[in-house]
Structures are given as C-alpha cells and as structure tokens.
Amino acid sequence: MVDIRQTQQYSTYLSRIGWKVERSAEINYFIKKIPLVGSIIKVQRPEEIRINKIRQLSKKYRAFQIIIEPKTEFDAKYLSSLGFRLTKSPYLPTKTLQLDLTKSREALWRNLEKDAKNAILEKIGSEPEAINVLKTGKNQQNTIGLFREGWKRGLNGKDMFLLFRIYLLSRNYLRKILYFWLLLIIPREQFF
Numbered sequence: 001m002v003d004i005r006q007t008q009q010y011s012t013y014l015s016r017i018g019w020k021v022e023r024s025a026e027i028n029y030f031i032k033k034i035p036l037v038g039s040i041i042k043v044q045r046p047e048e049i050r051i052n053k054i055r056q057l058s059k060k061y062r063a064f065q066i067i068i069e070p071k072t073e074f075d076a077k078y079l080s081s082l083g084f085r086l087t088k089s090p091y092l093p094t095k096t097l098q099l100d101l102t103k104s105r106e107a108l109w110r111n112l113e114k115d116a117k118n119a120i121l122e123k124i125g126s127e128p129e130a131i132n133v134l135k136t137g138k139n140q141q142n143t144i145g146l147f148r149e150g151w152k153r154g155l156n157g158k159d160m161f162l163l164f165r166i167y168l169l170s171r172n173y174l175r176k177i178l179y180f181w182l183l184l185i186i187p188r189e190q191f192f
Contacts, residue, residue: 002026003045003071020061024053031061038062045071051082 004010011021011028019042020031027050030042039061043054049068058066068084070076080086101108109117 002047005044006046022057025050027053029053029057031057031063033061034064038064040065040067042067042069044069047071049075049078 006026006028008023011023011030014030015021018032020033022029022031025048027043027046027048030044032040032042034040041054041057041061041063043049043066046068049070054066054068057063066084067087068079070079076086103111112120
C-alpha cells in the first residue's frame with residue numbers, strides 16, 4: 001500500500017503551504033528553501049529509495065539537510081550504510097489515523113477505537129465549551145476564539161517566539177506573523 005505522504009493529494013497540500021515538490025517515478029521529494037542557507041529536502045516513506053535522485057536534488061537546491069524517512073527496517077539499514085544517521089526527533093507521528101469524512105458523524109463514532117473515544121470524551125469533560133463546538137459542528141466564531149484562548153494558555157508566557165520561528169520557514173511569513181500577533185492581542189470581534 002502506498003503511504004499517504006507519497007500521494008498526489010499530499011504533495012498538492014505541501015506545495016500550497018510553501019514546499020516545492022519534485023515527483024519522479026511515483027516518489028515525492030519535498031524541498032523547502034531557506035534564505036541564505038540553502039534548502040531542506042524531505043522524502044517521506046518512499047516505496048523505493050533512489051539515492052542518485054536525492055543527490056541530484058541536493059546539488060540542484062543546495063541542500064544543507066536531507067531528511068529521509070524510510071518505510072522499512074531494510075531501507076533504514078541501507079541509508080545507514082550510506083552514511084545517513086538516525087535522528088532522535090522523527091518528523092512523522094507514530095500512528096496515522098485516516099477517517100472517511102463522507103460518512104455520518106454517528107458512523108464515524110461507531111468505527112472509532114475505544115482509546116480514541118475515551119480521548120474525545122476526556123477532552124469534552126475537561127473543557128465544557130468544547131461540547132458546544134462538537135455538538136453544533138458550526139459556530140466558527142466560537143471555534144476560532146477557543147483556539148486563540150487555548151493557544152495563549154499553551155504558550156503560558158514560556159516561548160512567545162515559537163510561532164515566529166516556525167513561520168519564518170514559510171512564504172509570506174510577515175503577513176502570517178502579523179496575523180498571529182493580532183490574533184493574540186486583539187479579540188476576534190474587533191479584528192474583523
């Protein structure tokens with residue numbers, strides 16, 4: 001089975017958020033240009049590792065970092081023999097949950113595993129305002145407000161420049177940084 005990160009839809013998504021995508025032999029190569037430094041090349045769970053193509057892209061985009069997430073243990077050993085080393089912080093989640101959102105809410109709930117249901121129910125119990133958003137499925141104003149408040153609580157004054165560092169890697173970062181700070185400082189009702 002082809003990994004979701006090697007699909008055309010995923011490559012379209014990443015290209016929309018600022019990554020350049022090169023596709024060769026049904027393998028997606030994601031490139032993120034970093035001004036003055038070069039670029040990052042990321043290959044996620046390819047069916048086959050084509051090291052010559054990776055080296056060619058590395059020269060073309062002046063890559064300072066190449067991230068290859070192997071699909072099998074055999075691929076990991078092969079990369080290790082070529083001089084790649086294992087990172088301590090993986091770029092992929094340990095589990096990927098795929099939901100068919102064309103099904104009804106009830107059908108989705110029935111198909112969830114016990115742990116997923118418990119996590120959702122626990123979240124609803126800890127934050128009563130989340131019940132309204134889950135029940136209605138609408139109320140975008142309230143949802144954005146909840147996100148804003150949750151984000152502020154999550155930062156808790158520890159690292160206000162976290163999002164700044166993340167957004168510097170994307171195109172149009174000044175607009176996004178301004179939007180982020182306005183979202184934190186000004187209540188949504190006054191912002192729009």
